[in-house]
Amino acid sequence: MFSSPFRNVASLYRRTDRRFRASLLLTVFCVLLTPLPQSSAQDNSEFPLKNGRVVVGPDFAMAEELKDLGNPKGKLFEFMMPLADSEIFDGTDSTLDRRKPVRKERKIVVYVPAAYEDGTAAPFLVMHDGPSRLNLVRNALDNMTISKDPHRKLPAFVAIAVQNGGDDSKGSQRGLEYDTMSDRLARFIQLEVLPAVENHPTIRKAYPNFELTDDPWGRAVMGCSSGGAAALTMGWFRPEWFRRLITYSGTFVDQQDDDAPEEAEYPLGAWEYHSSMKLIENSEKKPLRIFTHVAENDNRANDPESTYHNWVMANERTADALEAKGYDYRYVFSKASRHCDRRVFEATLADTLAWMWHGYEPADD
Structure with missing residues (x-):
């Protein structure tokens, strides 16, 4: 026996x-x-960038990893996408205020880092309001994809900066794209922007076997203000597509068009993430890794709750909801700073990218 x-x-x-x-x-x-010994690759206790709440400022200095340190550069590509060619955002939505200008075409800027190997399925970062902070992300890729520190090393992700459709707030094309509580923007990126990037002839000429990953854990989204709210909304409604989310000064307030059909289900727009509806806490936990930030002097910081437009209150309560639900999250509060403050990006974005991509392993083909 x-x-x-x-x-x-x-x-x-x-x-x-x-x-x-x-x-x-x-x-x-x-x-x-x-207990059996754990390998260092599985031990997350040593990772210095912890989940939870972080306070930075009032003094800010640019992180070295976000400077041009002379490391090998990748390749930059630009092309235009006419709005009229889109089946999702063609610039003629019935909710638009005709007094607010709509772009005829939007610019797409793509940065492929030097560390990318042609033929591999690249992870990527979609950046709203492109080109936005692309210069900082480019330097981070040049410096951190070759880092010797395993806690600072980034995967060779492709940065895809997508220009908004024009103007701002309710009644604008940008507001329609970013402040609407639906999967519409996620579908636009997934079904129209990503195929345009993958199949662009100039990119294909440089990288004949260029490919973007289908692994949702290899797909990140980043934005500031309404672009930040849009990053969360993309992952919230389509976690099967996008799971790593970065929001700075997120517009988790009521900026959805008053005549939008989504008002029936989400009458206060992105405020509903943390409102009495408690959308985050009352929904099934989603497979998301979420970074949020707000500035001490962010938009309408002294507004009462009844306005549904206090950015500081909105982000504090969003962080509370993420923590209560047990999300993998990191929340930065920056002192002596303002809405989408460039100094905050310069001081924190390297840490944010290192935290956001921590634990990423390419999916098996």
Whole structure:
């Protein structure tokens, strides 16, 4: 019934006195109860950028990793996408205020880092309001994809900066794209922007086997203000597509068009993430990794709750909701700073990217 080694142990046990038997049993139990050593790759306790709440400022300095340190550069590509060609955002939505200008075409800027190997399925970061902070992200890629510090090393992700459709707030094309509580923007990026990037002839000429990953854990979204709210909304409504989300000065306030059909379900727009509806807390937990930020002097910081437009209150409550629900989240509060403050990006974006991509492993093909 037992293999030879087990028979030998049983025979030894029978032939020994009572005290030795007790000692032998104690030794066996100690061995069984001792935990197996964990490999350093699996040990997250040493990762210095912890989840939870972080306060920065009032003094800010640009992180070295966001400067041009002379490391090998990748390739930059630009092209235009006419709005009229889109089946999702063609610039003629019935909710638009005709007094607010709509772009005829939007610019797409793509940065492929030097560390990218043609033929691999690249992770990527979609950046709203492109080109936005692309210069900082480019430097981070140049410097941190070759970092010797495993806690600072970034995967060779492709940065895709997408210009908004024009203007701002309710009644604007930008507001329609970013402040609407639906999967519409996620579908636009997934079904129209990403194929345009993958199949662009100039990119294909430089990288004949260029490919973007289908792994949702390899797909990140970043934005500030309404672009930040849009980042969360993309992952919220389509976590099967986008799971790593970065929001600075997120517009988790009521800026959805008053005549939008989504008003029926979400009457206060992105305010509903943390409102009495408690959308985050009352919904099934989603597979998302979420970074949020707000500035001490962010938009309408002294407004009462009844305005549904206090950015500081909105982001504080969003962080509370993420924590209560047990999300993998990091929340930065920046002192002596303002809405989408460039100094905050310069001081924190390297840490944010390192935290956001922590634990990423390319999916098996």
